[in-house]
Every structure is written in structure tokens, then in C-alpha cells.
Amino acid sequence: xxxxxxxxxxxxxxxxxxxxxxxxxxxxxxxxxxxxxxxxxxxxxxxxxxxxxxxxxxxxxxxxxxxxxxxxxxxxxxxxxxxxxxxxxxxxxxxxxxxxxxxxxxxxxxxxxxxxxxxxxxxxxxxxxxxxxxxxxxxxxxxxxxxxxxxxxxxxxxxxxxxxxxxxxxxxxxxxxxxxxxxxxxxxxxxxxxxxxxxxxxxxxxxxxxxxxxxxxxxxxxxxxxxxxxxxxxxxxxxxxxxxxxxxxxxxxxxxxxxxxxxxxxxxxxxxxxxxxxx
Amino acid sequence: xxxxxxxxxxxxxxxxxxxxxxxxxxxxxxxxxxxxxxxxxxxxxxxxxxxxxxxxxxxxxxxxxxxxxxxxxxxxxxxxxxxxxxxxxxxxxxxxxxxxxxxxxxxxxxxxxxxxxxxxxxxxxxxxxxxxxxxxxxxxxxxxxxxxxxxxxxxxxxxxxxxxxxxxxxxxxxxxxxxxxxxxxxxxxxxxxxxxxxxxxxxxxxxxxxxxxxxxxxxxxxxxxxxxxxxxxxxxxxxxxxxxxxxxxxxxxxxxxxxxxxxxxxxxxxxxxxxxxxx
Numbered sequence: 033x034x035x036x037x038x039x040x041x042x043x044x045x046x047x048x049x050x051x052x053x054x055x056x057x058x059x060x061x062x063x064x065x066x067x068x069x070x071x072x073x074x075x076x077x078x079x080x081x082x083x084x085x086x087x088x089x090x091x092x093x094x095x096x097x098x099x100x101x102x103x104x105x106x107x108x109x110x111x112x113x114x115x116x117x118x119x120x121x122x123x124x125x126x127x128x129x130x131x132x133x134x135x136x137x138x139x140x141x142x143x144x145x146x147x148x149x150x151x152x153x154x155x156x157x158x159x160x161x162x163x164x165x166x167x168x169x170x171x172x173x174x175x176x177x178x179x180x181x182x183x184x185x186x187x188x189x190x191x192x193x194x195x196x197x198x199x200x201x202x203x204x205x206x207x208x209x210x211x212x213x214x215x216x217x218x219x220x221x222x223x224x225x226x227x228x229x230x231x232x233x234x235x236x237x238x239x240x241x242x243x244x245x246x247x248x249x250x251x252x253x254x255x256x257x258x259x260x261x262x263x264x265x266x267x268x269x270x271x272x273x274x275x276x277x278x279x280x281x282x283x284x285x286x287x288x289x290x291x292x293x294x295x296x297x298x299x300x301x302x303x304x305x306x307x308x309x310x311x
Numbered sequence: 312x313x314x315x316x317x318x319x320x321x322x323x324x325x326x327x328x329x330x331x332x333x334x335x336x337x338x339x340x341x342x343x344x345x346x347x348x349x350x351x352x353x354x355x356x357x358x359x360x361x362x363x364x365x366x367x368x369x370x371x372x373x374x375x376x377x378x379x380x381x382x383x384x385x386x387x388x389x390x391x392x393x394x395x396x397x398x399x400x401x402x403x404x405x406x407x408x409x410x411x412x413x414x415x416x417x418x419x420x421x422x423x424x425x426x427x428x429x430x431x432x433x434x435x436x437x438x439x440x441x442x443x444x445x446x447x448x449x450x451x452x453x454x455x456x457x458x459x460x461x462x463x464x465x466x467x468x469x470x471x472x473x474x475x476x477x478x479x480x481x482x483x484x485x486x487x488x489x490x491x492x493x494x495x496x497x498x499x500x501x502x503x504x505x506x507x508x509x510x511x512x513x514x515x516x517x518x519x520x521x522x523x524x525x526x527x528x529x530x531x532x533x534x535x536x537x538x539x540x541x542x543x544x545x546x547x548x549x550x551x552x553x554x555x556x557x558x559x560x561x562x563x564x565x566x567x568x569x570x571x572x573x574x575x576x577x578x579x580x581x582x583x584x585x586x587x588x589x590x
Binding site for chain 2 (some may be wrong): 121174
């Protein structure tokens, strides 16, 4: 392809061109390989769930304003539309939720199941956020998030974040972008009194920001998801969880800005991936 | 993982376990490699579009009954919900459409652009269909479809289907599943008088069915998408398009039924991929 070889942006929605697609795959392979090297197994989650399943995680208590919901069109004659212009009243039911984060799929996968103390799962998904404005690849309505999720003992969950936090820092140096690691607030815990107090005692979320843009985060959930999904370890205790998350299109944006083209950024990522493994 | 190493089905929605995820990746890599070997480039489409963009393809004229639409929750106090139970009236706008097929992303990517006569594009996406019932991996609300799309001259579009139709047949033999190639009707052309007449003269869609389940199809669109998206070839003519499409979870279902486990099916796919390349 020649003349049409460029990113298509449709009002918060992106169709990535071949070079950006290659960069995204190189990045995603790098991050998932970090999981595999540490014993992670990959699962494949869907980009839509029943709202009743997402509600288990207080999604519609903590951030209804970010959430999209979906349903089938009704069978009225108006649903046969040439323009695709519909009113919400033409939707039959509103029981499908578009997820705001990837790791929900891991907890629903493990619901009512028992796991070894040092379980690692990796998964990538399409995520969706309703924002008041969108901004290129930096802020999209629909984007991809790769996660590596630890499930099991408290110690396992904590060590996961230390190990992968170091990997993020080393990798960023190797692709020549400067990252600030900042304490952040996790919306999962913000509105709950008990959890807010816990959050004051111990940071539960750190973001890795490049010029103010969060492109990765490490998150300690304690036993929140384990409780909500009844995930148990071998001794019957509620599992602890933590995750490291990568906003893939944001990495694309930062890397292309830094290296000039997607092709040059891809070369740099492939080189850095080899070096970072050894670190 | 041990006890929790199994597919999770949530009312038409699947979370694939590690073995099925591996099989899906092996299949998807096989099909996309067929594209790359023939010069295809990969693009990365989103799992949601504006309904006004999908309407360009008569989606809401031909199959509103299959379509899901989405929008953000309104800011009313009821949108802060513990149960995730919403009425359609709580959706602010209904201007996002979940796609029923993958190749729409290719035409929107190429909209108002000019392409070489023998362009090949490959892409995989999440697709969504509202059905009256769902059935394991055979019939899902949300599933993955890999496509290889030809764009350019009429001859290119026709030859694409011949070449890849033969590949599908050879690959099916190599993974030991029997496929019937059947003429099918394309909903894109069913309700248009002129196009229906055209369809009578020349089959525009063939499905590859395993025991009555369509797992792949080859589709001739003539210049329908080229016209709707103003895609032109080098000489300024409207581009012709055709595609070969693979319903990945349906392949999983058929292959696991045939070979007993996902792991055995993966081995068979990897062997067959090597053989089929040489054919």
C-alpha cells in the first residue's frame, strides 16, 4: 500500500495502518512475553460482558460516567434505517457492558474456582471509555490494554508488582523514553470508606507517565476481586490479586513521537525487548 | 493452572482458556500468514464504529435485527447502579454500532483513498450478532473473524477467491475435517432488486460448512464497498472488492470435536499449516 498507508481516526475510534499495527504487535508481544517468561498462561476475554457481571466490580457505582452499555435494536420499522440514526428508545434491552479495563476477564474466568498460590495470567482486550474529549492515539474511545495479572497469595501479588514495575522502568530506558512513576488513586477504592483508609496507609496504584500521559500502571487490589468472584487459593483462603497494565495505543503515540516513525519505533522496541529480557 | 483450566461461557459470551487461546492463535496465524505470503498488509480495526459509518454499508437496512448499538450512560443518579440493571432510556445517545463483520474496517480505512490494482489487506476483529439463541462456541454473541480482503481490479477480486477457496479446502483436508462448499446468499445484496438479479446470474457468496456449520466463506462484493467508500484504483475507477472470512471460534469448536482436545487440535493445525503453504 502506498498513498493510503496512514492511520484513520474516526471521532475517538482508530483504524491502525500497517506500520502502526506492526508496532502494536511488537509491543504486545514484548509485554506478554514478560508474562510467559514468568510462567503466565494466556486467556482470551470478550470485549463485552453482561452488565450484571461487570457490576460485581462496582463498575457502575464508581464510574458510570465512563461506561458504555449496549443492546440489540428493537424490531420496529424505524430500526430499518438508511442513516443509522437511532434513539436510545429503539434499543430493546441495555444489559451488555463494554469493559473499561482488561483484567475483569481474568476474575470472571476464575469465578468460583481455586488457583495455585502463584498464578499468573496474561490477556489483552478492547477497552472503552466515555470521555469528554478524544485526542488522537493518546485518548481513544476504544483502545487495547494488555495486562499481566497475579492471583494467589498476598506475597505473590506484591512481588509481581515489584518485578514488573522494574521491567517497565528498564524497558522505557531501553526504548529511550523517560517515565515518571507516580502514586495514583484507584477508582475501585475511592468511594468506599474502609478502602479509602486502607489506601491512605499503602499506595495501591502507581502510574508510569510520559509527559503526563499514563501509559502503564501497577495495581494492588488486595482481595477485592478474589472476594467478589469467590476465587480461592489451595488452602481455601480468598485470593489476592494485582496487575500490571499497558495502554497499547498510548505507547504507540509516545514511541512514534520519540522516534519519528512507527517503523523506527518498531526496530527500537524489538532491540529493547531482547535487552530487557536479560535485565 | 490446573482446576480452572477450562472455557468459561457467559450466556453467549466466551472467555477462552489457555489451550483454546493457543489453538485460536495458531489458527489465526495460519490464516493471516496465507495473506502475508500473497503480499497482504495487516491493519488493526476497532470493535465499535459510529452507526453513521456502518450505515454506509446498508447494515441497518439489511440486518437491523442482528445489530447491537451502544452509547454512554446518562448522568442521572440511577446510572450509579450496584446491580448494573439499566433501561435503554438511561443511555444518552445510540450512535455506536458493534460490527457484524470484520471487513467493514478495511473499507473505512480506505475511504476516499486510491489503491494499487492488486491490494490485499488482512485484519481480525471482534464481531457481534444478536441471535435468538446461542450455542457454545458454535454460535456466540461476540466472536472473532479473521479476513483477507482483496481491493483493486475485478480480476484481482475474482482470483483472490479462487486462490483462497482452494487453500481453505486443502487446509481442511490437512486438519482432517470434511467441508462442503455451498452457494449462499449474501444479505448485502438480498433486498436490492438490481443486486438480487445480479446474484441470480453469478454466485457472490460461498460458505464452507462442516456438518452444517459455516466456518469460512468467500464473498464477491463487486464494486459495492468501493462505491460506498469512494475507493479508487490507479486509473480512477471504483475499486472492486472480495474477501475470505474465517469464524475463529467455530473452527475451534469443529477442531476440538474432531481431535478430542484443544492441544491435539493445535498440533494438527501447526502441522497442516506447514503442509498447506507448500500446496
